[in-house]
Amino acid sequence: MPLVAIIALAGITYAFRLAGPLLRDRVRLPKGADGLITAATAVLLVSLAATQALTQGHGFAGWARPAGVAVAGLLAARKAPFPVIVIAAAATAALLRLAGVS
Amino acid sequence: MRRPRRTSATSGPASPFPATTPLLRDVSLICVADGIVAASFGAISVAGGLPWWVPVAMSLLVFAGGAQFAATSVVLAGGSPVAAVAAGALLNTRLAPYGFTVASITGRNWWTRLAGAQLTTDESVAFALRETDEGQARRAFWTCGAILYAAWNVCVVLGVLAGTAIRNTAAFGLDATFPAVLLALALPTIRDQRTRIASGAGAAIAVALTPVLPAGLPVLTSLAGLPLLARAAPKRRNGGED
Numbered sequence: 508m509p510l511v512a513i514i515a516l517a518g519i520t521y522a523f524r525l526a527g528p529l530l531r532d533r534v535r536l537p538k539g540a541d542g543l544i545t546a547a548t549a550v551l552l553v554s555l556a557a558t559q560a561l562t563q564g565h566g567f568a569g570w571a572r573p574a575g576v577a578v579a580g581l582l583a584a585r586k587a588p589f590p591v592i593v594i595a596a597a598a599t600a601a602l603l604r605l606a607g608v609s
Numbered sequence: 610m611r612r613p614r615r616t617s618a619t620s621g622p623a624s625p626f627p628a629t630t631p632l633l634r635d636v637s638l639i640c641v642a643d644g645i646v647a648a649s650f651g652a653i654s655v656a657g658g659l660p661w662w663v664p665v666a667m668s669l670l671v672f673a674g675g676a677q678f679a680a681t682s683v684v685l686a687g688g689s690p691v692a693a694v695a696a697g698a699l700l701n702t703r704l705a706p707y708g709f710t711v712a713s714i715t716g717r718n719w720w721t722r723l724a725g726a727q728l729t730t731d732e733s734v735a736f737a738l739r740e741t742d743e744g745q746a747r748r749a750f751w752t753c754g755a756i757l758y759a760a761w762n763v764c765v766v767l768g769v770l771a772g773t774a775i776r777n778t779a780a781f782g783l784d785a786t787f788p789a790v791l792l793a794l795a796l797p798t799i800r801d802q803r804t805r806i807a808s809g810a811g812a813a814i815a816v817a818l819t820p821v822l823p824a825g826l827p828v829l830t831s832l833a834g835l836p837l838l839a840r841a842a843p844k845r846r847n848g849g850e851d
Contacts, residue, residue, distance in 0.1 A: 508663050508681065512690035516680055517670035519698040524726040527708020528715050536709055544703045546804050546838050548675075550811040551699055552795030554831030555679055557812035559686055560788040562819045568784075575785030576792060583793040590645050596789030600782030 556580075569609045575600035632736075636753045639732050643757060644764035646674055649790065650681070651768025656775040656783050657685040668765040672727060672758060675794050676700045682787045688825025696828055707734045713743070714750050728754025803838050810834035 560576035562568055579596035587595075603609075647668065654664040659681065667677050676697035683693040707729050714737055715725025728751070737750035778784060799805055811834030815827040822830070 508659060508667075508684045508693060509690055510666065512680075512694050513663065513667050513670060516667070516676065516694045516697045519694070520671050520673055520676065520701045520704065521726060523698075523701050523704040524708050524729045525722070526705050527710065527729075528712045528722040528726060531709055531712040536706055541706045543835070543838070544706060545798055546807055547832060547835060548700055548703050549795055549798040549804050550808045550831050550834050551679070551696065551828065552675065552791050552798070553808035554812045554815040554828050554834075555682060555696065556788040556791040556795060558815045558819055558827055559682055559791070560785070561816055562686075564687060564824070565820045571782070572785045572788075575782055576788045579785070579789030580792045580796075583789075583796050589642060589793065592793050593649055593786050593789060596785040597782035600785035601780060602782075604780065604782070 571600040571603040571608055574603055574608075632749055632752055636736070636756050639736075639753065640757055640760040643674070643732065644760050646790070647761045647764035648768035648771065649786065650674070650677055651765040651770075652772030652775070653768075653783055653786055654681050654685075655769050655772035656778045656781075657681075657787075659685070661769050661773065664765055664769055665762075668762050671697070671701075672761065673697075673701050673704065673730065674761075675791075678787065678790055678794070682791065683825045683828065685787070686824055689823065692823075692825025692829065696825070699829075699832075704729055707731075710734060711737055711750060714747050716747075725750070725754070728758060730754065730757065732757055807834040807837045810837055 556576065560568070560573045563572075575596040575598075578599045579592045582592045582595055650668070651664045655661055664677070664681070667681070671677055671680075679700050680693040680697035683696050684690065708726065711725065711729060711734055715722050715729075733750050733754035736753040737746045740746035740749050775781060775783065795808070799808060811831030814833055815831040818827040818830050
């Protein structure tokens, strides 16, 4: 990832953060913007998770990775601690590969 | 990444002890939890093949966990930097309403506004919102923001150091950790049926288009699932019609 991309992301992010303090007296956020943004966040995160769990390049990623992510999803839904979720995802994928499942 | 509305429920009855003690205790707990996320970020990024300074610079400058994971994972999956920036930026749009929420807390000075903006996160806003007194809210925001900024960046560096020791990422199953983290971040934001439907549809669109679109782009097409929210919206208010 080139430095210029990091700076671009940082700049855009900072602009979002500064908009409120700068514009509060002049602009009001439209009603419902909050809910729409929350929903868009959920859609993006789930889609990122799904594409990266299932695909590698333009093809299927194999069974081990989505299996690890599925285990992580179940644990996350049960509100397991974060380290448990991450380690379970890695361990599931690693063990399946060790067993010859790819 | 915690949402402000959820933490407000955790503020207990008035304590006889000085207000600083529970604040510092709660901030420390958040820092431990987020520190683990930060260390994972640093470790997975370098283990995936990025140079050490990428996660470090991103944490210092962007300072937003979800966007950092999203942008990095797009790049590691072979996506273009433009797609990575777009995914990260879209996730960070939620910081704009936060900014309006805490605008009165970061003050009238231009330099406290500039510094306060960088420290605006899910966590610092949540800590500010659970206080009723404005002075307390200000103290909670700055305490959480400043300590979390320090902890987050230190832990990313520690994670980078650990990650450079890992050679074979596939054997350790590390490729499963990025999507796992993203899923763990997403689940608390899905509170109703409509968001669930929109997310499922968006994910299906993105996965289906992955074989044909350049890497990084399919994720952005998932936003096509959002109109499902609007379609389902009147249904709830009018008691269902189809």
